[in-house]
Amino acid sequence: MIQEQTHDAELLTRAFELARKSYDEGGCPIGSVLARGPEILGEGHNQRVQNGDPIAHGEMDALRNAGRQASYADTTLYTSLSPCMMCAGTIVQFKIPRVVIGENVNFGGNEDFLRTHGVEVEIANDARCVELMGRFIADRPALWNEDIAE
Ligand SMILES: [Zn+2]
Numbered sequence: 276m277i278q279e280q281t282h283d284a285e286l287l288t289r290a291f292e293l294a295r296k297s298y299d300e301g302g303c304p305i306g307s308v309l310a311r312g313p314e315i316l317g318e319g320h321n322q323r324v325q326n327g328d329p330i331a332h333g334e335m336d337a338l339r340n341a342g343r344q345a346s347y348a349d350t351t352l353y354t355s356l357s358p359c360m361m362c363a364g365t366i367v368q369f370k371i372p373r374v375v376i377g378e379n380v381n382f383g384g385n386e387d388f389l390r391t392h393g394v395e396v397e398i399a400n401d402a403r404c405v406e407l408m409g410r411f412i413a414d415r416p417a418l419w420n421e422d423i424a425e
Pocket of ligand 1: 332333334358359360361362363
C-alpha cells in the first residue's frame with residue numbers, strides 16, 4: 276500500500292494526460308489508468324464520441340485495455356473524475372480495493388457507495404483535472420449531459 280501510494284501522483288498525471296488527449300480529440304475529457312503498484316496494466320479514456328460507445332467511460336476503457344486479470348486485489352484504479360454509478364459498480368464487482376480520484380468538484384456522489392463496499396477512496400482535488408472538466412462542461416454542456424444521462 277505504501278509503495279502504491281508513492282506512485283499516485285505519477286499515475287494520476289497519466290490519467291489526466293489521457294483526459295486531455297480525449298478533450299483534444301473532441302471527446303469527453305475523462306482518463307483512467309489501472310495499475311498494479313507502479314505498473315500500468317491498462318489505460319484509456321472516455322470513448323463516447325470517438326467510438327460512439329456510451330458504455331466506454333474512461334474507467335471502462337482502461338479496464339478493457341488491461342484485459343483479463345486473475346485478480347484485482349492488488350490493483351489501484353486512477354481516474355481523472357469521480358466514477359459514475361456504472362463505473363463504481365464495476366469497481367465493486369471486480370473487487371478493486373483502491374481508487375484514486377482526480378476530482379469530484381464537477382461530478383461526484385458515488386464515493387460513499389464505494390466506501391460502503393470496502394473500497395479505499397482517495398480524492399486528490401487535482402487542479403488540472405478540475406479546470407479541464409469544468410472547461411468541457413462549460414463548452415459542451417449537451418455532450419456532458421448525454422454522458423451522465425441528464
Ligand atoms: Zn463511468
